[in-house]
Amino acid sequence: MTQQAAVQQPNLLNGLDVQAAVETIGAIQEDESLARFQxxxxxxxxxxxxxxxxxxxxxxxxxxxxxxxxxxxxxxxxxxxxxxxxxxxNPVEFLLHALAGCVTTTLVLHATARGITIEELSTELEGDLDVRGLLALDDGVSPGYERIRIGMKVKADCSDEQLADLIAFTQAHSPVCNTVCRPVPVEIVRMAN
Incomplete structure (x- = not known):
């Protein structure tokens, strides 16, 4: 391999291109409108x-x-x-899937930003739901999840304290986790046929 070819290889950490991440963050810092997604x-x-x-x-x-x-x-x-x-x-299972995927990706992204190598990462999620709310059998029962638990198994090249901080940071910055943990306005409108 030539020296020039070696220079062009991306610097990967946890499967992410570190230079591309730095460039993306820099571009958003220069122009905040680039941060808006739909x-x-x-x-x-x-x-x-x-x-x-x-x-x-x-x-x-x-x-x-x-x-x-x-x-x-x-x-x-x-x-x-x-x-x-x-x-x-079912849709509430897809919500767990979305939550698992988002906390996983968020943890890997921020581990990479901190220079932490993730060796293994898996999650197990459980959500408790009472279908009496869905079926309108009891107005006192919410139709949504009552509680969601995420168990994370993480093996990384950092201290237990650094890992605990990374997991707490992940919970605070995962878009799906944040959406689930706070009220988000949802509007259902009838569209023309």
Missing amino acids: FRARNTWITGGVNLSSIKDFYGAGREDDSRSESFEFTNGEPPVLLGDNEGA
Whole structure:
């Protein structure tokens, strides 16, 4: 390998290009408008509790993103006890999936920024939900999760104190965790056919 080819190789830490991360942060510090993103999902009901979500386009870094040639497709279903046939994970399970993915990515991103190498990382999530709220059987029962627990197994090249600080920082800065932990206005509007 030539010296020039070696120079062009990205400096990776935890699978992330460190130089690209530094450049991205610098660009956002120079122009805060680049930090504004709008993510989108489209959903179509199929039958019963089955519906299909499609995710492709989004706005970010000052422009419409066209990097995805194909949509990501997700089938939402229900287990038989909730009148489905296990056509796919149900939406509250997808929420756990989104939360797990976001805290994982946030932890890796900030570990990389701190120069911490992650050797192993896994999470287990549990969410407690009382379906009486969904079924409108008791107005005193919330239809959403009552509590969510995230267990993280992390092996990294840092002290226990540094890891505890990183995990607390992750909880405070994960977009999905933050969205779940605070009230966020959600507006449902009828669209024209």
